[in-house]
Amino acid sequence: MVIVxxxxxxxxxxxxQIRERTAGTAGALVTFTGYVRDYAPDQPTQTLYLEHxxxxxxxxxxxICDTALSRWDVAEVLAVHRxxxxxxxxxxxxxxxxxxxxxxxxxxxxxxxxxxxxxxxxWKRETLAGGERFxxxxxxxxxxxxxxxxxx
Amino acid sequence: MSGTAINVLYFAQVxxxxxxxxxxxxxxxxxxxxxxxTQLEQRYPQLxxxxxxxxxxxxxxxxxxxxxxxxxxxAVFEPVTGG
Numbered sequence: 199m200v201i202v203x204x205x206x207x208x209x210x211x212x213x214x215q216i217r218e219r220t221a222g223t224a225g226a227l228v229t230f231t232g233y234v235r236d237y238a239p240d241q242p243t244q245t246l247y248l249e250h251x252x253x254x255x256x257x258x259x260x261x262i263c264d265t266a267l268s269r270w271d272v273a274e275v276l277a278v279h280r281x282x283x284x285x286x287x288x289x290x291x292x293x294x295x296x297x298x299x300x301x302x303x304x305x306x307x308x309x310x311x312x313x314x315x316x317x318x319x320x321w322k323r324e325t326l327a328g329g330e331r332f333x334x335x336x337x338x339x340x341x342x343x344x345x346x347x348x349x350x
Numbered sequence: 351m352s353g354t355a356i357n358v359l360y361f362a363q364v365x366x367x368x369x370x371x372x373x374x375x376x377x378x379x380x381x382x383x384x385x386x387x388t389q390l391e392q393r394y395p396q397l398x399x400x401x402x403x404x405x406x407x408x409x410x411x412x413x414x415x416x417x418x419x420x421x422x423x424x425a426v427f428e429p430v431t432g433g
Contacts, residue, residue, distance in 0.1 A: 232433055248432065249361060249362050250432070251359070251361060251406070251409070251425060251427075253409055254406060254409035254410075254425070257409055257410075258409075258411075279432060279433075290432075290433070291432070291433050311433060314432060314433050315430075315431075315432060315433035316429075316430065317411065317430065318430060318432045318433070319361070319406065319425070319427065319430050319432070320430055320431065320432025320433070321361060321362035321363070321427065321428070321430060321431050321432070322431045322432070323362065333362055333363040333428070333431075334431045335428075335429070335431070336428075336429035336430065336431050340433075341429070
């Protein structure tokens with residue numbers, strides 16, 4: 199399941215729902231939560247604005263989740279991503295993977311968040327405490343990490 | 351969309367530089383993403399600071415050799431930074 203929304207989400211409730219739906223088929227659940235940090239090294243972040251491309255975001259994340267479902271032995275995957283104005287410690291993204299075995303769930307969860315960071319069309323704009331605004335640049339390390347998941 | 355134009359969407363810093371978020375762009379026949387980007391940079395020289403422009407065609411990430419057809423939705427943006 200893929201959810202792209204402005205409002206916050208209740209990860210505990212989402213996890214409970216997955217356990218309900220996968221009762222009997224899974225017994226391991228790995229989650230990842232990304233939340234707003236301080237991006238600039240020298241000045242504190244005031245707000246973070248997330249712009250997105252409606253439609254393509256959902257399509258791209260669904261494709262990433264489908265790849266994870268076919269590549270690893272997992273029962274269910276869920277990805278939630280927010281957009282709009284966020285503040286320090288606000289939740290941005292949540293990925294949950296349920297599987298019969300933890301190893302498969304860890305791999306699928308890491309793949310999904312890695313792929314999402316370099317493929318899902320979101321852009322972060324940071325506003326510093328002094329009022330200065332700038333668009334966050336993609337890190338080389340993120341692109342390289344996604345590259346590593348490519349199958350030979 | 352008519353068959354003689356593409357619908358262009360600009361996102362994030364690119365939209366700030368062009369000061370346009372969406373526009374219809376006349377296009378009579380197929381063109382490669384790389385060639386269309388050259389036209390875009392001629393029309394908006396202010397895009398020069400945005401060094402790594404990316405395209406999506408009909409909501410799929412495109413490559414320089416991807417073909418843009420009249421009627422397509424073409425999005426222009428810098429590398430994504432979600433997650």
